[in-house]
Amino acid sequence: MEESANSINRFLITIASFARELNTAKDKVDISRAIEKVLGRFFTISSSLTAVYSEEEWHVIRLEDDFPLTKVEMENYYDLALSRKSPSFFPLDDSDYLIILPSVKSGKVLSTFFGYVKENENGFTQELETMFGFFSFYSGIVIENINLFEEVNASAKVQQELKEYFEMMLNSLDEGICVLDKEREFVFKNRKYDEINPDEEVIEHIREIVVNTLMENEGQASEKEFDEGFFSFNSVILLSDEQVLVRLEDISNTKELERMKKVDQMKTEFIANISHELRTPLSAIRAYSETINDSVDMMDSDTLKEFMGTIMDQSDHLAFLLDQLLDFSRMERKDLKLEPDNFDLVPVIRKAKESNKEKYEENQVEVILDIPDEKVMVYADEKRIKQVMINLISNAVKYSDKTKEKKYVKVQLGSIGREVIIEITDNGIGIADEEHKKIFTKFYRVDSSLTYEVEGTGLGLAICQEIVHEHGKEIVVQSTPGKGSSFVFRLDKAEG
């Protein structure tokens, strides 16, 4: 009984040392060294060989000194290690022995240590058999763990390479790409995104897109203009609702090109239009003056006066058109200088109505002036404001609705704080919502065609808006197609 207690102690001490050796083992070669070291406590190992069996072949991973058995001789022992899966102490010639110690896990031989030894005095005991059995078993577990660790490392490396590969692809794209998580935090940005370096406004928009994409559970596409430029956005849901990829492209150049093309087209129309506009009065003037020239002797003074009146009217109109062109060219050169002063708005409005008299009578439009009798003093450029009023009334008359029985244009004056409000309302054909902004664009005409149904240069409203802008104000339009429109702008009241 005492002997068996001693044996258990020896067993535990040996195992403790072996476990300690394996604790620092990093690979199969380290484990082979640990096995050699622990076996060396019982036998003198003259040389050793450690081999791993994988893919139906043995691979020698460690060879110490001159291992006496040839590769062919080893074949049998390799087979034995594979089939027995237990340690063996194999007598060779003379007093030489081969220790075969396979490392086994779940019935699989992961590595085998072959030690070439001389028989020791005690020989082979049952205690050694038990210990070797444990070494075989324990080293198998450690190798399995090392294998798993290496596999995890290898797969992590593959993943890293894959990640770099995809990042390279994403970085080569000419579109900015970013990925945000559910909390709207960025988890990925490609190189182009960093180059675009979107400002807070754009980033906020991207976050909105992420929220909408997740809410509607489908990719969104949009375009939006920012101070920084014109961007297009496309979103895709990633990782089953966990993340959203947003693709953004700076399409400012594309948009600018579109705009320039549009302007170019409008300019072409404008030239055709203005030629027509200029030719009409010029033809009239020419026809009347020719008639006078040919038959001045036969004309009575009334006819002559009437003819001359027409020529004067047409000259005025021609002058008006040329003035408008001139204003436009000044506007283009940013050379529209104001000469502001205090003046009474009431007579200016009356004069503006008077200027359009012929036109509203011809179109059977009633121009109602809902303005006070007393003075309404403002601080502005009188000549320019008159021009604006003439234009706005002229437009309202021009675009009256022929189908309505009672057609009217109403001019109203109001006052808020330090400002006077001027409102020109009509019951004309109205302007569609999408046109509201465009009507103030130079050359723009709502019908946008060369029908000449309505005369005009297409510059009127652009000039009006520019003039009001120069006063630091804005013309606001409200309109319902088929019902009518209202143009409103404000001017500063005269001081004192």
Next chain:
Amino acid sequence: MDLKKTIQQIESLPSPDFVLQKIVDTANNPSASAKDLNEVASKDPAFVAKILKLANSAYYGLPRNVSKLTEAIMILGFKTVRNMALSIFTNKEFFNFESKELNLKEFWKHSIVVATIGELTAEKIGYSNKEELFMCGLLHDIGKSVQGVLFPGLLDAIVKLAKTKKISYYEAEKLLEIPTHEIFAEILVEKWNFPELVLISASRHHRPDSMRNSIYSDPVNIITLSTFIAERMGLGDNGGGRHIDVPKYCWDELGFTPVLFDELIASVEDKVRKIDEFMNIQGE
């Protein structure tokens, strides 16, 4: 059935002789050296010859012939040599009785197969004491042999009932209200003074739950499973009419997975092809 008389009768059954006893002892004695057995071996050359014949069989697949017991011990280990010696002894003394209902050759095959599956299972699931499982498997049904040797009519009655009613041998024993083979085994193994592990697996393999929280839980679970696998694979005959019940926890506690199980079955099929020498263990 007079239990006292029965016990006396069991006492009269053959015990391992000196050589076998010595081999069994050395397998449990840490300081025993292979050389110690040389002298013992010379006392029963016929027995040693049978051992060497087994050692050189395809079952162990040694690269060259082994001609000495000490060599067999060094190469195969004390415990494996002990297993061979025990196989020779039990086959001779306990699978040699008269039976009308049970084919003894198939019954022997069952014992060797359960022993083989036990050892392979231990290997597969990483239970390091695998040679002991061969011994446990070999002796797990020794109680039936005791019944057969002492009361051939009793064994035949149990087998006939089990096969007719398609119930297990154990269920048939319960139905007949006679002491089970587990009890017979317990008495015999105790008399032999064999390791407790053998006693437990021979007397508890139908009731693995009774050992569930003991240090013998793993080996008993392994033997229960090995019996089940041998029955399902149709390897040998243990006198039952249907396969035994295996509690689900036996699989779970041993950490079996479908992959592990498939691998085990493959290695069992491979090893069972090499048991010829065990089937003809006494020689011609």
